[in-house]
Amino acid sequence: xxxxNSKRTEDAQIRxxxxxxVKAMQDKDINGLMSNYSPEVVExxxxxxxxxxxxxxxxxRAEEWFGAYKGPIGYEVRDLSITTGNDVAFCHFLYHISxxxxxxxxxxxxxxxxxxxxxxxxxxxxxxxxxxVPFEVESGKAxxxxxx
Amino acid sequence: xxxxNSKRTEDAQIRxxxxxxVKAMQDKDINGLMSNYSPEVVExxxxxxxxxxxxxxxxxRAEEWFGAYKGPIGYEVRDLSITTGNDVAFCHFLYHISxxxxxxxxxxxxxxxxxxxxxxxxxxxxxxxxxxVPFEVESGKAxxxxxx
Numbered sequence: 001x002x003x004x005n006s007k008r009t010e011d012a013q014i015r016x017x018x019x020x021x022v023k024a025m026q027d028k029d030i031n032g033l034m035s036n037y038s039p040e041v042v043e044x045x046x047x048x049x050x051x052x053x054x055x056x057x058x059x060x061r062a063e064e065w066f067g068a069y070k071g072p073i074g075y076e077v078r079d080l081s082i083t084t085g086n087d088v089a090f091c092h093f094l095y096h097i098s099x100x101x102x103x104x105x106x107x108x109x110x111x112x113x114x115x116x117x118x119x120x121x122x123x124x125x126x127x128x129x130x131x132x133v134p135f136e137v138e139s140g141k142a143x144x145x146x147x148x
Numbered sequence: 149x150x151x152x153n154s155k156r157t158e159d160a161q162i163r164x165x166x167x168x169x170v171k172a173m174q175d176k177d178i179n180g181l182m183s184n185y186s187p188e189v190v191e192x193x194x195x196x197x198x199x200x201x202x203x204x205x206x207x208x209r210a211e212e213w214f215g216a217y218k219g220p221i222g223y224e225v226r227d228l229s230i231t232t233g234n235d236v237a238f239c240h241f242l243y244h245i246s247x248x249x250x251x252x253x254x255x256x257x258x259x260x261x262x263x264x265x266x267x268x269x270x271x272x273x274x275x276x277x278x279x280x281v282p283f284e285v286e287s288g289k290a291x292x293x294x295x296x
Contacts, residue, residue: 042229042240044240044260044262044280044282045282046280046282046283047282047283047284047285048282048283048284048285048291048294049282049294050242050258050260050282050291050294050295050296051242051260051296081190081276083236083264083266083275083276084236085233085234085235085236086233086234087233088231088232088233088236088237088238089236090236090238090264090276092190092192092264092276092278094198094199110198112192112198112199112278112280114192114262114264114276114278116231116238116240116262116264118231127231128229128231128238128240128262130240130260130262130278130280132192132194132260132278132280132281132282133280133283134192134193134194134195134196134197134198134280135194135195135196135281135283135290136195136196137195137196140289140290140292141288141289141290142283142288142289142290143196143198144288146196146197146198147198148198148199
């Protein structure tokens with residue numbers, strides 16, 4: 001069994017990774033953002049398609065996404081919950097994303113994120129991520145104006 | 149470290165839970181479906197709101213959802229990936245859901261699902277689930293017609 005002390009250490013490691021992620025988002029730092037994704041990551045993103053397979057597809061998507069913002073990206077994490085074991089962990093949180101797109105449209109929305117990790121060679125690596133907004137059944141529209 | 153043998157056992161346990169889930173969905177068996185959700189589960193569902201907190205909200209949502217189908221629910225799982233540790237695990241998959249709603253509309257769509265577990269008193273319990281479809285940026289519509 002994993003001890004309470006080591007659980008606290010693992011939780012702190014994941015928390016540090018999320019802090020680094022926030023900074024990488026705000027700085028549009030693609031290398032920083034991608035530094036703890038596993039080569040085999042399976043990504044379910046908030047926008048089409050159904051999934052991205054592997055780090056190359058995931059990185060390309062993140063580059064396009066950074067490039068779609070004219071100026072800085074606002075990225076705020078809320079209600080972070082972390083669960084860690086010896087070599088498997090996951091966390092989930094809501095994030096608020098804001099900014100102006102290159103086409104002039106304004107982004108200001110809350111998104112759900114689940115990140116799943118395996119410890120590989122001593123480092124927590126993301127092997128799966130699921131990011132989404134829910135949709136409204138009646139209209140079939142993605143719900144971009146919900147607030148927690 | 150968890151051994152290869154015990155990992156295979158844990159993987160088989162999660163696979164069995166997913167098999168039971170498929171059966172519970174097809175049978176609209178609410179008790180079967182909810183039997184391995186933790187009381188503290190945080191659920192990010194495919195439709196509004198942003199999240200459900202706790203098993204009561206999650207169960208109520210599942211009951212409404214079963215009730216919204218006139219006849220049987222078709223539920224097929226594809227590309228199941230399972231990652232297990234000693235006491236933390238996660239899996240992800242796509243599922244195809246089909247059927248006729250009480251309002252006459254036809255459901256026939258592919259959905260992404262991520263399920264996260266903790267082993268509590270020797271049983272794998274769902275403490276977090278994230279279910280969604282992606283949306284199309286241009287139209288703002290949920291993408292209900294994607295195929296894997």
